[in-house]
Amino acid sequence: MSNEAAEHTGRKLTNKERMKIPRHGMPEQDPLERAKNFLEVPLGYTPEMAIEEAERCIQCKNPKCIEGCPVNVKIPQFIFHVAMGNFELAAHALKETNALPAVCGRVCPQEEQCEAVCTIGAKVEPVAIGRIERFVADWERASGKISFPPIAAPTGKKIAIIGAGPAGLTCAGDLAKLGHAVTIFEALHKPGGVLVYGIPEFRLPKQIVDAEVQFLKKLGVEIQCDFVVGMTRTVDELMNEDGFDAVFIGTGAGLPYFMGIPGENLNGVYSANEFLTRVNLMKGFEFPNHADTPVPMAKHVAVIGGGNTAMDSARTARRLPWTEKVYIVYRRSSVEMPARKEEIHHGEQEGIEFLLLTNPTRFIGSNGWLVGMECQKMELGEPDASGRRKPVPIAGSEFVLDVEAAIVATGNGSNPLINKTTPGLTINKYGNIIADETGKTSREGVWAGGDIVIGAATVIKAMGAGKKAAAAIHEYVQTKK
Amino acid sequence: MFPIIEKNDLAAKVFRYVIKAPQIVKKAKAGQFVILRLHDEGERIPITLADWDVAAGTITLYVQAVGKTTIMMSMMKAGDSLMDVVGPFGIPSNVEPGKTLVAVGGGFGIAAIHPIVRAHKLIGNRTISIIGARSKELLLMENEMRAISDEVRIATDDGSFGTKGFVTTVLKSMLEKNEPIDVVLAIGPVVMMKAVSDLTRAHGIQTLVSLNPIMMDGTGMCGACRVVIGNKMQFACVDGPEFDAHAVDFDLLVARQKMYSPQEKISLDIFEKICETQEHRETAAW
Numbered sequence: 001m002s003n004e005a006a007e008h009t010g011r012k013l014t015n016k017e018r019m020k021i022p023r024h025g026m027p028e029q030d031p032l033e034r035a036k037n038f039l040e041v042p043l044g045y046t047p048e049m050a051i052e053e054a055e056r057c058i059q060c061k062n063p064k065c066i067e068g069c070p071v072n073v074k075i076p077q078f079i080f081h082v083a084m085g086n087f088e089l090a091a092h093a094l095k096e097t098n099a100l101p102a103v104c105g106r107v108c109p110q111e112e113q114c115e116a117v118c119t120i121g122a123k124v125e126p127v128a129i130g131r132i133e134r135f136v137a138d139w140e141r142a143s144g145k146i147s148f149p150p151i152a153a154p155t156g157k158k159i160a161i162i163g164a165g166p167a168g169l170t171c172a173g174d175l176a177k178l179g180h181a182v183t184i185f186e187a188l189h190k191p192g193g194v195l196v197y198g199i200p201e202f203r204l205p206k207q208i209v210d211a212e213v214q215f216l217k218k219l220g221v222e223i224q225c226d227f228v229v230g231m232t233r234t235v236d237e238l239m240n241e242d243g244f245d246a247v248f249i250g251t252g253a254g255l256p257y258f259m260g261i262p263g264e265n266l267n268g269v270y271s272a273n274e275f276l277t278r279v280n281l282m283k284g285f286e287f288p289n290h291a292d293t294p295v296p297m298a299k300h301v302a303v304i305g306g307g308n309t310a311m312d313s314a315r316t317a318r319r320l321p322w323t324e325k326v327y328i329v330y331r332r333s334s335v336e337m338p339a340r341k342e343e344i345h346h347g348e349q350e351g352i353e354f355l356l357l358t359n360p361t362r363f364i365g366s367n368g369w370l371v372g373m374e375c376q377k378m379e380l381g382e383p384d385a386s387g388r389r390k391p392v393p394i395a396g397s398e399f400v401l402d403v404e405a406a407i408v409a410t411g412n413g414s415n416p417l418i419n420k421t422t423p424g425l426t427i428n429k430y431g432n433i434i435a436d437e438t439g440k441t442s443r444e445g446v447w448a449g450g451d452i453v454i455g456a457a458t459v460i461k462a463m464g465a466g467k468k469a470a471a472a473i474h475e476y477v478q479t480k481k
Numbered sequence: 482m483f484p485i486i487e488k489n490d491l492a493a494k495v496f497r498y499v500i501k502a503p504q505i506v507k508k509a510k511a512g513q514f515v516i517l518r519l520h521d522e523g524e525r526i527p528i529t530l531a532d533w534d535v536a537a538g539t540i541t542l543y544v545q546a547v548g549k550t551t552i553m554m555s556m557m558k559a560g561d562s563l564m565d566v567v568g569p570f571g572i573p574s575n576v577e578p579g580k581t582l583v584a585v586g587g588g589f590g591i592a593a594i595h596p597i598v599r600a601h602k603l604i605g606n607r608t609i610s611i612i613g614a615r616s617k618e619l620l621l622m623e624n625e626m627r628a629i630s631d632e633v634r635i636a637t638d639d640g641s642f643g644t645k646g647f648v649t650t651v652l653k654s655m656l657e658k659n660e661p662i663d664v665v666l667a668i669g670p671v672v673m674m675k676a677v678s679d680l681t682r683a684h685g686i687q688t689l690v691s692l693n694p695i696m697m698d699g700t701g702m703c704g705a706c707r708v709v710i711g712n713k714m715q716f717a718c719v720d721g722p723e724f725d726a727h728a729v730d731f732d733l734l735v736a737r738q739k740m741y742s743p744q745e746k747i748s749l750d751i752f753e754k755i756c757e758t759q760e761h762r763e764t765a766a767w
Contacts, residue, residue, distance in 0.1 A: 187567070187698070187699075187700050188698060189518055189525075189564070189565040197702075225565070226566065226567035227504065227567070228567060228568070228699075228700060231568065231569055232504050232505065232508060232567070232568070232569070233504075233507075233508070254702035255701050255702065256703070258704070258707075258714065265707060265709060265714070265733055267736060267739065267740045270704075270705075271703060273703045273704065274703035274704055274705045277698065277703055278697070282524065282525070282697075286522075287744065287748070288744070288751050290522055291522050291524075292522055292523050292550055293523075293524040293697075294524075294741040294744030294745060294748065297743070368736035415700060416701070417700060417701065417719065
């Protein structure tokens, strides 16, 4: 630690003084520079910044931030350790309830969760909890002093986790700590789920996911990739033949929606899942030299949708060397955009053009290839079922956007592979598995959580569901005869 | 890792691989496919199961070396390992008793009809296989097909073996003679499947084809393999790969198979240059 940081450490400050410290901005790669590379955008706090930001926390008596966190991280505690310059203890406190802190520090929408309810937030800007969390997790990884939680004596119980995404990884980590023999079955060739196929490298470097996965393996979790439950084995076979005492299904929202408009099967129209998987999981940004998987090579790209997946797709397309222009086409206004403000802001900085209140009506092709997208301008009418003002087309406002690639990021349904092959598993009309608040499904011994239950949502919500299910599964296998 | 147990160099850049994949063998059914990846920077490619051996825990694949990945695979030897083999994927072929099946296999499509014909034979169906190639020495799996077919009819483009012409020439004459047929299965190049479909439509004979669009994950997650069946979008990986031929939009399939053709060419050109350089080096070393 530098002298300056050491001076700060453990300073006695009044609450007033703490709240006078301005919230530390996040150092970032220059927008024009980063639009040409896949390196991470936010660079992370220095130890000095982390300590000073941690000093802004007044350690209030009734910390709402803990409840604001879906996995109930002991936020004031780890921040206290940071303020004291004791990063190792901070990491211990953080990892007590959060198995993937380096991931959460990057992709959680803190502004809607812990930071939204931060006590000082009523008067000044809330403590930058997410940025401090990221700092602690990164510090721990870099220091090599990886804290290792105590692991209970083996219980002799076997638990199968289906899907190595955020829900499954969290559930697996918690159950392994409790002494159970946990195996994760992953359909793809690499664990991580949406963390590796969906979220781009510049927002979540894959080596961070790898490190978190390695940590789970050290806890004793076995991960079997290239294993598609529903095809390679069924849930019933896992339970009846392979001796698993309980199963957790965390298969995510893996079935892309298309829009049902003319021309969407033209070459050049991609689901966001296809585009992102090609670039992220298959490392298509290194095609053709260090990756064999081809990626779309279009100069003009339109991304349809206003969520985080749309932002990820647009910012990814922007970084491909042959792309000149990227549009976001969204049918509502910026206020209704479901994406994080930070992502929208980053996209704007990187030169993405936002066509708001605009809706695609038709893809135009030539010899089977996309050459343009017909759009219609919209205006906002009365609120709809979602409470958001419903976009209404403006007659005669059609225009054509010249694009050779269109990426559809309008949402995902639930993947049917497990539902179809698991008799007795109750699902709703959207194909989501019906589960109670602990994740318990209609099938004895089977839990589910994350996007497969609640529909496409966030990494941290999936982790929260994995955590709750782990506690319930633990209780179940302990009492099961 | 998935070791190659056996590899044979067959005709026309087609190679036969026997690969250890014990998990997949347990569930493999006729009409299903696997996805494989050669190495850590490799792409995922779908290949239909041609055969499998439950006792040995092996699957058999026939792969034509036409692109970077398949050519690279053709350079591998018995004892080498593939990084990933996953599956089985797809809905198994619907095999009902009491039927006469005519299975049409063009080129290395013969490998894909093989397990389906066998499944029909095993439940006592009458099986007639029409297999073809450009010429006699390029014909694949003749003996394997004879072992599971009540009749094998052969077509070669140059007439060096069997009927001179295409597999559709043979099918056409069967249809014209009104030979009893309950179901036709056709697997091979899209033009061949489309031609078969056009022939049988007029006769109102149920016809199945196994579609081979570009695919990535195989679980329905990416939508790259979307095909149109009777005006409805379907994903070949989870809704297929077998579909009612008379409802398939073959023109769309042909177009979508070209989705990444320019990139595939770039990839192959670079790879061939690297191979040439290496050959030069090896020659120089001598």
